Amino acid sequence: MNATFVKVLKNGAVRFGVVILSALLLVAILAPVLGTVDPTWLDAINMSQKPMARVDWTGPDNQTAPRTLIMGTDSFGRDIYSRVLYGTRISLVVGVMVAVFSLIIGTFLGLVAGYFRRVDSILMRVMDGMMAIPGILLAIALVAAWGAQLSTVIIAIAVPEIPRVTRLVRALVLSIREEPYIEAAVSVGTPTWKILLRHVLPNSIAPMVVQGTYVCASAILIEAILSFLGLGLPSEIPTWGNIMAEARVVFSSAPHNMWFPGIFLGLTVLAVNVLGDGLRDTLDPKFNKRGEKR
């Protein structure tokens, strides 16, 4: 194993993040076999049950069987335990996809801006304009225009993140291109695209991975906010934000409906952030400063 990898794995913060996220990934994959029921099914007899209530539960197949409702039911009679567990899937998919999508586009734009000075000023002015619009607001507006599906929500959350990635990659390119090895490559006549792919890109990986984890954390939060405000995925789809949007209505009588998805959401974002801090400390890219993040 290479030395950097060992150093990263020895970091306590990285370990904490990896353990929690692995557990959440397992929950997401194994959701169907963890004693859950169809998260969109509602059993009208068992509306607003308290956590740990023993009830006779009627499933979609019309069979009634005794069941312990670990987290209770919402006001429609949907099983919150099942909805929270299935909600893990949406949050993780959105977090990872937004990070991947914004990194790919942002890296491409950053490489172009950093290496081709002619497009730089125009491209960076456009990025400045995008950054002047608060991220959540732009995401909300894009979802409003496109309509809320999983794919549009992912793109809408990713678009406001692109300028930040572009800026980071551009700054990296600007510093890397002054290195002697780039001068050497240029002097032996290496084509520009080859320099970008062979030399600039590999040297930008570490800060980009760190940035990617921060983007992932903020994407998970923003997806939950969209759902919570009733602007995200349709309400029957089990997302943590949707469960909490449902919980608002009955908050004074059933506050626990808010806490269960809230704990999962907070823990997930915490794990991703801690992982990002750990990676930053071990990989030590001087470019990822917390204050410049959002």
Next chain:
Amino acid sequence: MGSFLFRRILATIPVLVIVAVIVFTLIRLVPGDPAAVIAGNMATNEDIARIRTELGLDRSFLTQLGIWSKDLLSGDLGQSFFFKKDVVGLIGDRLEPTISLAALTIVITVLVAVPLGTLAAWRHGGWLDRALMGFSVLGFSIPVFVLGYLLVYVFALRLDWFPVQGYRALRDGVGPWLHHLLLPAFTLSIVYVALIARVTRASVAEALTEDYVRTARAKGLSESRVLIKHALANAAVPIVTVIGIGIALLIGGVVVTESVYSIPGLGTLTVDAVLARDFPVIQGVILFFALLYVLVNLLVDVSYLFLDPRIRY
């Protein structure tokens, strides 16, 4: 100074133009016929045709952009479909709660974060420092609406110290205004405190390693004087910069916090507008917030002149 200000204001123009073009393009991103989508399911063909003419969607893209820019420059953001009112007037009506919430949040944040960050940097590696760093990771991770409901549960429902929801206008008295606003502002300030305390800590810690701090201590100045007059004063520029950048974060948080506490401000207006697919209002609010962001950061740049006499533009 005058010429700096002029150049700095001039530099904001391209940013604002790009924001305006992005916002203009927004409604054209609606798949299919935007007029039909905006009109909703119950609309008749006449309704759709009327909306199309009203938005000028039946004309060419460039003509539309021209008309839109002309209206924008004369301060006309169009009419709301849903509220049947002028968008500029609508934003004006909702301004006070939002500005109150944001201003109180910034005041709380600066009063809490700057002393905390300074003390943490002073006792670098001590218990306060470690607690603050732990808290700041938590602050970044706890969703603002979960925190909001947690505080509502404890301080409004259980302890009954604050009202659960709502807003009182400033003209009804400062007391009721503050009483309704403290819990939302405190909720919103947590993530902001995390951000600013972190930056304060880092920049004060850096200033404390400088030679002038050693000199100040050597000539027998008290620690508080060294910290405030020498370290903090030299750390002011990064702190103010982050407060400016953090405005984007704050605005995002305002939308959510207003929703949690039912505060009738611009955030609530945005959510209502999106639910009603009221595009002129959505566009207007985004333009307004972007303008606010640009102006605050302009002020931040100007403040450098006062915070650091070495900076001369």
